[in-house]
Amino acid sequence: MRIWISGHWNPSDKPAEIWLTPGMLVGTHALLPVAACLLVVNLRLAAGLDRLMPRRSLWWVGVFGVLPDLFSPHLSLAARFASRSHSMVFLVGAIILAAAAGSFFENGRRLLVAVVCWCAVVLHLAADALSGGIILGYPLRDVVVGGTFIPFRFWGWCDLGLLGLTWWLWRRSVALDARRSRRKLG
Numbered sequence: 508m509r510i511w512i513s514g515h516w517n518p519s520d521k522p523a524e525i526w527l528t529p530g531m532l533v534g535t536h537a538l539l540p541v542a543a544c545l546l547v548v549n550l551r552l553a554a555g556l557d558r559l560m561p562r563r564s565l566w567w568v569g570v571f572g573v574l575p576d577l578f579s580p581h582l583s584l585a586a587r588f589a590s591r592s593h594s595m596v597f598l599v600g601a602i603i604l605a606a607a608a609g610s611f612f613e614n615g616r617r618l619l620v621a622v623v624c625w626c627a628v629v630l631h632l633a634a635d636a637l638s639g640g641i642i643l644g645y646p647l648r649d650v651v652v653g654g655t656f657i658p659f660r661f662w663g664w665c666d667l668g669l670l671g672l673t674w675w676l677w678r679r680s681v682a683l684d685a686r687r688s689r690r691k692l693g
């Protein structure tokens with residue numbers, strides 16, 4: 508397996524050999540699972556159901572979304588490849604961390620928050636797999652899963668777009684929450 512230390516784009520490389528630095532920005536990792544949760548919350552609130560995910564749980568989901576990078580901050584794809592936090596080992600370990608996060612919530616929400624936090628880690632690895640790849644089997648295997656399917660220049664826009672979308676979904680959830688409370692009172 509070749510490992511690329513440099514983050515320079517070389518158009519003459521084969522697609523699977525084009526690597527980038529830093530791969531994906533932190534914003535997308537944090538906001539993608541939060542936006543997905545808010546979408547579900549808003550659909551539920553609009554249908555007259557409860558929000559399911561407590562508001563403060565979204566902060567946990569965001570943190571779990573960046574957890575693999577918090578455990579091994581890196582700027583090169585080579586470092587990502589050689590990172591246990593982007594491997595199957597971490598996915599298993601994250602179950603314990605997600606369960607611990609869930610324990611901060613009330614009885615009926617613990618499992619849900621834990622599962623969603625764990626899914627945020629899975630989403631991180633999936634996104635990294637699309638932006639350069641990961642080695643799921645590290646340190647036992649050296650097979651790269653994924654590749655560079657979305658050019659690096661788009662990731663900054665991805666961050667910005669998700670920031671706007673998450674902000675809009677958050678505002679919408681606050682408005683829907685208020686409407687639900689008013690209906691309850693009425």
Ligand SMILES: [Zn+2]
Pocket residue numbers: 575576587593631635
């Ligand atoms: Zn990562």
